[in-house]
Amino acid sequence: MDINVLLVDDDKNAINLLKSHLSAYSFVTLKGEVHSGKEAMEFIRNEKVDLMFLDIEMNDITGLELAKHIQALQKNIEIIFVTGHAGFALEGYDFHPIDFLLKPIDFFRLEKTMAIVQERFQGAPKADNQNKKIGMRVAGGIKIFNVEDIIYIEKIGRKVSIVTKFGSFESSDTISAIEDMFETYGFYRPHQSFIVPMHNIRSINSDSISRTYTLELTNGTLVPLSRNKVNELKDLLVAEGIVLV
The missing domain is CATH 3.40.50.2300 (Response regulator)
Incomplete structure (x- = not known):
């Protein structure tokens, strides 16, 4: 409607x-x-x-x-x-x-x-992000992104980079503000410097020697996962019906 x-x-x-x-x-x-x-x-x-x-x-x-x-x-x-x-x-x-x-x-x-x-x-928006759009502040104004095109979001120093299928764009919004905005669309912040769409997570990897964790995304990108968020993320993925391979 x-x-x-x-x-x-x-x-x-x-x-x-x-x-x-x-x-x-x-x-x-x-x-x-x-x-x-x-x-x-x-x-x-x-x-x-x-x-x-x-x-x-x-x-x-x-x-x-x-x-x-x-x-x-x-x-x-x-x-x-x-x-x-x-x-x-x-x-x-x-x-x-x-x-x-x-x-x-x-x-x-x-x-x-x-x-x-x-x-x-x-009613509550569906998890399907097809054709969902979101506006973010970039240099020169506001850019409209297709949510499904976003691969991950990374904070580098004081800058925030929106990495999409069609290139990277720098946003002037804070990483915390972006986290709040994207939570509705099934995105998760596994590390203080990264936000990822949960449906793009392929695997959770652990290194027993260094006791560190990483996420592998569907495009092969590796993203750090904070140890204190491992169990929380697993529970969220199960709740979303996502099976890791």
């Missing part, structure tokens, strides 16, 4: 940025964009809307006032507030929004929000 989305903001540039970000999510159908509270009310009277990205500060009415009207008329519409000032968030919680996003909207932050949106409307 596609999620029908309406964007409500009197800032055209903010809407264009959000539209660009949302284009990465195949489960979203952008039903329209409006620039005032009056236009928003007219729109939802005539169109089916599941989710609204609602700017809190608009010229004719505040997003909080508009949310009150919307929830009185159509309680099934979920709301994500968008604002340039974090101070509005406390009052906005009275409307039980899915989330608050600060302008300018960061794609990495939006990724977490959209994972919540997908689970709210469609």
